[in-house]
Amino acid sequence: MYRxxxxxxxxxxxxxxxxxxxxxxxAVMAEVEVxxxxxxxxxxxxxxxxxxxxxxxxxSPRTGAVGKxxxxxxxxxxxxxxxxxxxADLRFYRASVTAAALETGRSVFRFYLxxxxxxxxxxxGDARFWTVDLSVDGKAQPISREQVAAGFSxxxxxxxxxxxxxxxxxxxxxxxxxxxxxxxxxxxxADPAVIRPEAVQERR
Numbered sequence: 001m002y003r004x005x006x007x008x009x010x011x012x013x014x015x016x017x018x019x020x021x022x023x024x025x026x027a028v029m030a031e032v033e034v035x036x037x038x039x040x041x042x043x044x045x046x047x048x049x050x051x052x053x054x055x056x057x058x059x060s061p062r063t064g065a066v067g068k069x070x071x072x073x074x075x076x077x078x079x080x081x082x083x084x085x086x087x088a089d090l091r092f093y094r095a096s097v098t099a100a101a102l103e104t105g106r107s108v109f110r111f112y113l114x115x116x117x118x119x120x121x122x123x124x125g126d127a128r129f130w131t132v133d134l135s136v137d138g139k140a141q142p143i144s145r146e147q148v149a150a151g152f153s154x155x156x157x158x159x160x161x162x163x164x165x166x167x168x169x170x171x172x173x174x175x176x177x178x179x180x181x182x183x184x185x186x187x188x189x190a191d192p193a194v195i196r197p198e199a200v201q202e203r204r
Contacts, residue, residue: 028062028063028067029062029067029069029070029071029136029137030059030060030061030062030067030068030069030070030102030103030104031059031060031062031070032057032058032059032060032070032073032102032134032136032141033057033058033060033134033141033144033146034055034056034057034058034132034134034144034146034147035056035057035058035106035146036054036055036056036146037053037054037055037056037130037132037146037147038053038054038056039051039052039053039054039125039126039127040052040054040125041118041123041124041125042187044115044186044187045185045186045187045188046186048115049115049118049119050112050113050114050115050118050186050187051112051113051117051118051123051125052110052111052112053077053079053110053111053112053127053130054108054109054110055075055077055108055109055110055111055132056106056107056108057073057075057102057106057107057108057109057134058105058106059073059102059103059104059105059106059107060104061104068103068104069101069102069103069104070101070102070136070137071100071101071136071137072098072099072100072101072135072136072137072138072195073098073099073101073102073134073135073136074096074097074098074099074133074134074135074136075096075097075098075099075109075132075133075134076094076095076096076132076133076134077094077095077096077109077111077130077131077132077133077176078092078093078094078130078131078132078133078161078162078165078169079092079093079094079127079129079130079176080092080093080128080129080130080161080164080165081093081113081121081123081127081129082128083121084121084122090129090164090168091121091172092164092165092168092169092172093113093169093172093175093176094165094169094172094173094176095111095176095177095178096133096178097109097178097180097191097194097195098194098195099192099193099194099195100193100194100195102192107191107192108191109178109179109191109192110178110179110191111176111177111178111179112176112177112178112179112182112187113175113176113177114175114177117175127149128149128151129149129151129152129161130149131147131148131149131158131161131162132146132147132148133147134147178191178194179191180194180196
């Protein structure tokens with residue numbers, strides 16, 4: 001019986017030590033912040049026009065080898081576009097990607113609305129209502145000014161946007177695309193490598 005207690009105690013100490021080590025690792029990982037958000041219309045190789053949102057993040061190092069990297073960096077982009085016929089009629093879009101790891105420096109994550117939507121809604125190279133969500137290793141990062149559009153008049157307006165997004169964006173899910181989901185070869189360049197859930201076979 002004493003032997004079982006000793007084994008259980010060692011197991012418990014190891015588990016606690018593992019959790020503490022995980023917390024320490026998370027605390028010393030590189031810091032990630034949204035540096036800039038920009039928009040433009042871009043032509044693909046066929047001459048069609050896409051709308052692009054580019055979210056630039058900065059990864060700042062901390063001390064030690066672990067401090068040069070940030071794990072599981074998730075960037076989510078949320079958007080409301082006004083209908084050309086009725087500015088009060090908003091269409092909500094959202095998309096996100098997660099990079100397995102980012103190294104110190106700057107990285108850009110791009111999201112696109114396809115040419116038919118750009119033409120139908122007469123979308124210009126700007127956006128008025130948008131937010132960016134950022135998390136590192138599963139932990140949401142504090143919201144910075146760079147993550148919220150200047151078009152919002154107050155914190156209450158941002159909260160209302162998020163509520164409307166939750167209620168109305170699902171119908172448009174899959175329209176706003178991260179770069180890696182664009183048709184192959186349509187636009188030049190590449191974003192950071194991201195986690196691909198579709199590569200994992202479903203377990204039965």
